[in-house]
Amino acid sequence: MERQDSVQRFLELIRRSHRGKFKVYIGMSAGVGKTCRMLQEARQLLDAGVDVRIGYIETHGRAGTEALVEGLPLVPRRRLFYKGKELEEMDTQAIVNLRPEIVVVDELAHTNIEGSENPKRWQDVMQILDAGISVISAVNIQHIEGLNEVVEEITGIEIRERVPDSVLAMADEVVNIDLTADELIERLKAGKIYRPDKIAAALGNFFTQDNLLQLRELALKEVALRVEKKVDSEVTGSETFRRDKLLAVIDSSEKRARRVIRKTARMATHLNAAFTVLYVQGDREADDRIPLARQRYLINNLNLATELGGEVRRIRSNSPVESIAGVCREQKINIVCIGRPEFSLFSLLKSAIRLRRLTVRLSRMNIDLFIFS
Secondary structure (H helix, E strand, C coil): CHHHHHHHHHHHHHHHHHCCCEEEEEECCCCCCHHHHHHHHHHHHHHCCCCEEEEECCCCCCHHHHHHHCCCCECCCEEEEECCEEEEECCHHHHHHHCCCEEEECCCCCECCCCCCCCEHHHHHHHHHHCCCEEEEEEEHHHEHHHHHHHHHHHCCCCCCCECHHHHHCCCEEEEECCCHHHHHHHHHCCCCCCHHHHHHHHHCCCCHHHHHHHHHHHHHHHHHHHHHHHHHHHHHHHHHCCCEEEEEECCCCHHHHHHHHHHHHHHHHHCCEEEEEEEECHHHCCCCCCHHHHHHHHHHHHHHHHCCCEEEEEECCCHHHHHHHHHHHHCCCEEEEECHHHCCCCCCCCHHHHHHHHHHHHHCCCEEEEEC
16 A cells, blocks of 8 residues: 555656646735736746747727737637627647647636636636646735635635645645725726726725735735745745644535635645535435535535535535544544534534534544634
8 A cells, every 4th residue: 555655656656747837926915917917927938038928918998908919919809609799718628739848827726617627717717737747827815715605704605616725735825915095096096997877886895905905915915825834845945744634524514614614624724734515424424415515515615625625525424523532643633623503504513512523522532622603
C-alpha cells in the first residue's frame, strides 16, 4: 500500500510539473481595473516575445478597455444557439489546440451557456492549465464560494456565480487590484463602470460606501491569506506540516448544511488543514423517505464540499455519535464542526441530550467541537 501511495505521489508531481502556471487578479467589485491590468500585462508579454492570446475578455463597452484589446491576438469565440439567440462563449478546445504559452481569461466565475463542454468557466481554465498552458484570470471577491454568506450579509444579495476556494488555492500567484471606496464611486459616477441608466441603481444598492469598505477589507484579507499559505507551503513543505484535520457533520438540508461546509472550509484554509464532510444517514433518512428536493440539496452540498477541497464520507447508521467518533479515530480528526441543534442540522443530534453525549465523547478523545450558528 505504501509503495502504491509513493507511485501516486510521484505521478502527481509529474502532472503538476506539466501544468500551466495560474495567476489570478482579485478585486472588491467590478470596475477596480482587473481587466485593464490583465490586458496591460498581455501587452508587456507580447512585447517581450511571449506567445500570449486573449481567450476571453469582456469589455462591457468601456472605451478604455476596448482600446487595450486592439492589436492583441484573439482566439475566436465559439458561437452557440440558446433559446433562439446566437451567443458567444470562450472556445476552450481552440485554445488547447493552438497551445499558446499564456492565455488571458476574464470573469472566472462565469456560467457557460447550456450545452457547453463545462458548466463553469473556471472548469475551462482547469482544462487549459492541464494542457500545459498558463492562464491569467480575474474574479471579484463576492464570487468566492467560501465567502458567499459573508458577502450576502454585507450586501443583502446572494451571489449565484461562484468559484470554489480550491481553485484559488491552485493559483501560483494571487494579486489584489485595490481602489478606495471613494475612488470606485467616482469611477462609477463618471460612467467608467456601467451605462448612465444603471448608475443610480448601483449607487443605491451594491455600490454603497459601507458595502465597498467591507468588500475591500475582505479582498485584502483574502489575498493576504493566499500569499501566506503559498509561502507556508513553499517554505515548510505543505502536506507534512498539516497537523489539524477537521470534520463537518451535515444533514440533507440545503442552506444549513451549506453554511457548516463553508465555515469549516474557511477554518481549514486558515489552519492550512484538511477537512472531511460527513453525512450519517439513519433509517429515518432512507433514500425512499427523503423528498427528491432534499436529495438534490444533499447531492449539491456534497459536491460543494468536494469543490472546496474537502473529502466526502457518507455512512448509514442509526448511531450518529458512534459514527462520528469512528470517523474521528480513523482519520485522526481533532476538530469537529456542526450546526446549532435548533437548525436541525443533524436530525439525531438536535436534542440537547444528544449534543451533550457528542460533546462528552469528543472531549474524552481530546477533540474540539465547534457549533456554528
